[in-house]
Amino acid sequence: DAGVTQSPTHLIKTRGQQVTLRCSPISGHKSVSWYQQVLGQGPQFIFQYYEKEERGRGNFPDRFSARQFPNYSSELNVNALLLGDSALYLCASSHTGTADYEQYFGPGTRLTVT
Amino acid sequence: AQSVTQLGSHVSVSEGALVLLRCNYSSSVPPYLFWYVQYPNQGLQLLLKYTTGATLVKGINGFEAEFKKSETSFHLTKPSAHMSDAAEYFCAVSDRGSGNTGKLIFGQGTTLQVKP
Numbered sequence: 001d002a003g004v005t006q007s008p009t010h011l012i013k014t015r016g017q018q019v020t021l022r023c024s025p026i027s028g029h030k031s032v033s034w035y036q037q038v039l040g041q042g043p044q045f046i047f048q049y050y051e052k053e054e055r056g057r058g059n060f061p062d063r064f065s066a067r068q069f070p071n072y073s074s075e076l077n078v079n080a081l082l083l084g085d086s087a088l089y090l091c092a093s094s095h096t097g098t099a100d101y102e103q104y105f106g107p108g109t110r111l112t113v114t
Numbered sequence: 115a116q117s118v119t120q121l122g123s124h125v126s127v128s129e130g131a132l133v134l135l136r137c138n139y140s141s142s143v144p145p146y147l148f149w150y151v152q153y154p155n156q157g158l159q160l161l162l163k164y165t166t167g168a169t170l171v172k173g174i175n176g177f178e179a180e181f182k183k184s185e186t187s188f189h190l191t192k193p194s195a196h197m198s199d200a201a202e203y204f205c206a207v208s209d210r211g212s213g214n215t216g217k218l219i220f221g222q223g224t225t226l227q228v229k230p
Contacts, residue, residue: 040223102163
């Protein structure tokens with residue numbers, strides 16, 4: 001079975017631009033979570049979606065938004081990019097999104113803002 | 115608020131030696147606890163998790179961890195290090211309380227170096 005897939009793999013953007021990152025969960029998984037991992041740090045929770053509804057949101061500005069589609073894939077959008085948004089963005093999927101179910105992580109999208 | 119502290123950002127061991135990666139957490143309710151491994155340019159892979167039951171948890175690749183409530187710790191161990199264990203290791207906690215969103219709070223990570 002295919003794991004969690006993310007696209008693109010790498011992305012270079014300029015300050016002020018907007019970016020869209022995509023994630024396809026494992027087949028049968030209804031929950032997708034997004035994390036930001038800045039170099040040298042642990043991942044930080046951005047959003048969780050379950051059955052197309054936002055279930056949780058981390059401490060990120062409104063420039064960050066996300067949505068989940070009927071096929072459970074998800075997009076993360078970041079507007080007005082700042083240099084500090086440069087990071088590895090990880091997507092994780094799970095059956096229900098609850099704490100007792102394992103979350104499976106994708107390989108991530110490396111975003112560089114110049 | 116929940117938090118995770120990993121003691122030692124960098125740990126170096128010789129091949130065949132004991133691996134010990136330390137993790138302490140703070141949580142107002144008994145949490146779920148996890149250890150993830152990240153190889154260069156890859157995502158995170160779950161090594162093991164504690165939810166309920168036995169406090170000594172066995173995971174993949176010979177790793178295990180023990181939940182000690184009195185010490186609020188969840189240290190990761192492996193009796194004999196292998197070169198392929200060299201990676202970044204993250205301890206994480208998740209709130210089983212209200213909401214139960216599965217949101218993971220990660221520590222800063224520990225880089226494990228294995229010397230031949």
